[in-house]
Amino acid sequence: MADLHTNTQNPPPPYDLIILGASGFTGKYVVKEALKFLNTPSSPLNSIALAGRNPAKLTQTLKWATHPNPPPPIPILTADTNDVSSLHHLCSQTKIILNCVGPFRLHGDPVVAACVEIGTDYLDITGEPEFMELMEARYHEKAVDSGSLVVSACGFDSVPAEMGLLFNSRQWVDPAAPNRVDAYLSLESDKKIVGNIGTFESAVLGVSSVHNLRELRRSRPKRSKPVVISILNSVFQYIIVHEIC
Secondary structure (H helix, E strand, O other): OOOOOOOOOOOOOOEEEEEEOOOOOOHHHHHHHHHHHOOOOOOOOOOEEEEEOOHHHHHHHHHHHHOOOOOOOOOEEEOOOOOHHHHHHHHOOEEEEEEOOOOHHHHOHHHHHHHHHHOOEEEEOOOOHHHHHHHHHHHHHHHHHHOOOEEOOOOOOOHHHHHHHHHHHOOOOOOOOOOOOOOOOOOOOOOOOOOOHHHHHHHHHHHHOHHHHHHHHHHOOOOOOOOHHHHHHHHHHHHHHHHHO
């Protein structure tokens, strides 16, 4: 007879976070920042691993990220976005996959699919609208069933605008509220600002297939838009009650 107190749940995965594509142009900076939060008192990040196609490049990335200090004993894992079994194995070893492999329209789908299949949470740094909306269309229901959170746009394309929106929204006093915020970004550096081929390729592919994004949006159910008029009515009522009456 089985012990009634036996824990039948699967053991927790060995890593809190696996950074996939860690040796890429952006991935190496993600590694450098992630290490700042590893095993610090205020951070829940206790264990990470680096993953990609080339273990030698991943090892070099780790050395670069910790220079001049010696690198910590971070596991190096091999995975390829063209190898589904390697992605499934990767997802089974972590709570979160942070995907830095782009262009995402070319390499992102198998990673999202693997995370959704296993029930692993997924983050990425993409700014490609078609990829994000296509992933939602394909995997939303499956992600709900497996309990996988799929969150895109966690990179430079989106975070500054999100932070600006949050800051702006906190400057308003109830019942006033913004219904639109225009964001502008200015880059300044003492050094030459350069891009990389992956970003350039993503931009070119995005422009060349903009018609696909239009078709995707036409094919999907219409979403209800925020009812701005109700907010305005509340403001008008407030003015009438407090200022005129």
